[in-house]
Amino acid sequence: xxxxxxxxxxxxxxxxxxxxxxxxxxxxxxxxxxxxxxxxxxxxxxxxxxxxxxxxxxxxxxxxxxxxxxxxxxxxxxxxxxxxxxxxxxxxxxxxxxxxxxxxxxxxxxxxxxxxxxxxxxxxxxxxxxxxxxxxxxxxxxxxxxxxxxxxxxxxxxxxxxxxxxxxxxxxxxxxxxxxxxxxxxxxxxxxxxxxxxxxxxxxxxxxxxxxxxxxxxxxxxxxxxxxxxxxxxxxxxxxxxxxxxxxxxxxxxxxxxxxxxxxxxxxxxxxxxxxxxxxxxx
Ligand code: NAI
Numbered sequence: 001x002x003x004x005x006x007x008x009x010x011x012x013x014x015x016x017x018x019x020x021x022x023x024x025x026x027x028x029x030x031x032x033x034x035x036x037x038x039x040x041x042x043x044x045x046x047x048x049x050x051x052x053x054x055x056x057x058x059x060x061x062x063x064x065x066x067x068x069x070x071x072x073x074x075x076x077x078x079x080x081x082x083x084x085x086x087x088x089x090x091x092x093x094x095x096x097x098x099x100x101x102x103x104x105x106x107x108x109x110x111x112x113x114x115x116x117x118x119x120x121x122x123x124x125x126x127x128x129x130x131x132x133x134x135x136x137x138x139x140x141x142x143x144x145x146x147x148x149x150x151x152x153x154x155x156x157x158x159x160x161x162x163x164x165x166x167x168x169x170x171x172x173x174x175x176x177x178x179x180x181x182x183x184x185x186x187x188x189x190x191x192x193x194x195x196x197x198x199x200x201x202x203x204x205x206x207x208x209x210x211x212x213x214x215x216x217x218x219x220x221x222x223x224x225x226x227x228x229x230x231x232x233x234x235x236x237x238x239x240x241x242x243x244x245x246x247x248x249x250x251x252x253x254x255x256x257x258x259x260x261x262x263x264x265x266x267x268x269x270x271x272x273x274x275x276x277x278x279x280x281x282x283x
Contacts, residue, residue: 011042017145185250
């Protein structure tokens with residue numbers, strides 16, 4: 001199938017990045033959010049990143065203007081009636097996502113693929129809320145979207161081969177590398193990353209080494225660009241806890257139990273960089 005027009009739902013951190021890379025690759029984009037204000041915030045973010053790229057001579061002024069002109073803001077989800085593809089990037093809440101998928105299913109053309117950027121929620125369950133479970137798929141971009149090369153393409157139980165292929169081809173068009181993943185808690189990326197972060201937190205909890213030294217072990221010893229505790233602060237400790245709970249509940253295996261220190265920090269409101277305090281302090 002040919003994908004020309006894409007609706008991105010949610011103009012936040014991830015949605016604005018997804019809209020940007022789609023428009024940069026020549027797709028017409030409808031950027032949807034619940035309010036004009038939220039869309040303008042997302043649009044402003046895209047404008048700022050593209051302006052930075054022009055300043056650094058990575059792209060021309062013309063390319064920036066062409067990219068921006070391909071993104072149409074809209075608060076009207078019904079406009080999906082003209083789209084071949086939807087990428088949903090709204091709040092990580094199953095009830096809210098399922099409601100949006102029902103609305104999209106009712107209004108989108110029958111050929112349209114409905115993808116979700118969820119980092120942890122089951123694709124198969126979202127698909128079951130629609131009448132086109134074979135055309136529902138996970139398209140999990142990494143943050144920040146314009147920089148990170150990976151897209152996990154997640155097949156729900158009923159996702160068709162045609163849908164998978166169309167989405168994998170689109171990821172390639174976006175200059176991303178797609179990996180094929182089946183629908184299990186945490187998919188592949190977070191199933192591997194989060195237990196590593198959780199284990200680093202256990203190491204702090206059990207006083208194996210200091211926060212700084214644990215990060216140094218992984219940076220200098222394993223060549224990771226960033227230590228796991230710094231990374232946890234960037235992701236948000238509430239998000240890390242949430243994903244550990246998804247793994248713990250989903251597998252029922254004690255190896256995924258969230259570290260009590262992680263829970264304690266979240267309860268204290270120490271959420272990482274966004275709250276000014278996590279494993280490190282931010283001014
Ligand atoms: P965000 O909070 O920055 O943005 C969410 C946006 O969705 C907000 O602008 C909000 O107004 C909008 N929204 C909420 N309900 C809506 C609705 N019914 N219709 C239209 N818009 C609606 O969140 P973020 O970080 O961009 O995350 C979005 C999704 O991407 C989540 O599912 C998250 O798990 C996933 N994700 C997040 C990553 C991250 O590092 N932040 C990485 C990979 C995936």
